[in-house]
Amino acid sequence: MQTFLELIRNPFYDNGPNDKGIAIQLGVSLLRVFAGFLLGVLIALPLGVLVGSSELLRGALNPVIQLLRPVSPLAWFPVGLAAFAASEKAAVFVIAICSLWPTLINTAAGIASVPEDYKNVARVFRFSPWKYLTRVLLPYALVYILTGFRLGLGIAWMVIVAAEMLSGGTGVGFFIWDSYNALDLNRVMAAILLVGLVGWVLDSVLGYALRKVRV
Incomplete structure (x- = not known):
């Protein structure tokens, strides 16, 4: 507890690249998490709508999703490093890849579960594709989508620690690894x-x- 209080007593100090306060480390990690998570959402949300709307596409992509979804974030890091040649971008890439699956799967499940009555009403009123998407599909699937966001963001926050242990520099994962290398387990546990x-x-x-959405 004493170490924890010491960390939060002066959380914004900056004594160079390898010695920063815990608030700075957490801030850097959160920026990476949100960047990777938003990138994952931009990929997963439209793809989830497409997969949920088409049984043919769902059948074709489901094996790919089930194959890639369980892959460890540590396995994705070398791929990101090879693609972007920068550990910072590789960490964001890993977060995006690992966090997009819950959003994709839940969005597809929500879209696929839209009742036929809703679809028939949209046909009767001759909704345009955009109006059908924004007035029928997305509102009905919103609970599913937010559940996917919640799971995906949780995964992103877990993944960042592993990614930063590999990427080094700054971030809470690097802080934990650096504290371990210094044999300071109290700082590790506090972090x-x-x-x-x-x-x-x-x-x-x-x-x-x-x-709020469920109410």
């Missing part, structure tokens, strides 16, 4: 506690949004 608290806050925010 793990902070990671858990931040993850709890992120999950609570999306959980609150999900409850």
Whole structure:
């Protein structure tokens, strides 16, 4: 507890590249998480709508999704490093790849479960594709989509620690690894506690949004 209090007592100090306060480390990690998560959403959301709308596409892509979804984030890091030749971009790439699956799967499930009555009403009123998407599909699937966001963001926050241990530099994952190398397990445990608290806050925010939508 003493080490934890020391970390949060002066969280914004900056003594060089390898010695920064825990708030700076968490801030860098959160920026990477949100960048990777948003990139994953931009890929997963439209693809989930397409997969959920077409049984043929769902059957074709499901084996690919089930094949890639369980791959460890540590396995994706060398791919990102080879593609972008920069550890910072590789970390964002890993977060995007690992966090997009819940959004894709839940969006597809929500779109596929739209009742036939809703579809028939849209046909009767001759909704355009855009109006059908924004007035029928997305509103009905919103709970599914937000659930996917919640799961995906949780995965992104878990993945960042592993990615930053490999990428080095700054971030809470690097902080934990650097503290371990310095044999300071108290700082490791204090940082793990902070990671858990931040993850709890992120999950609570999306959980609150999900409850509001369900009401």
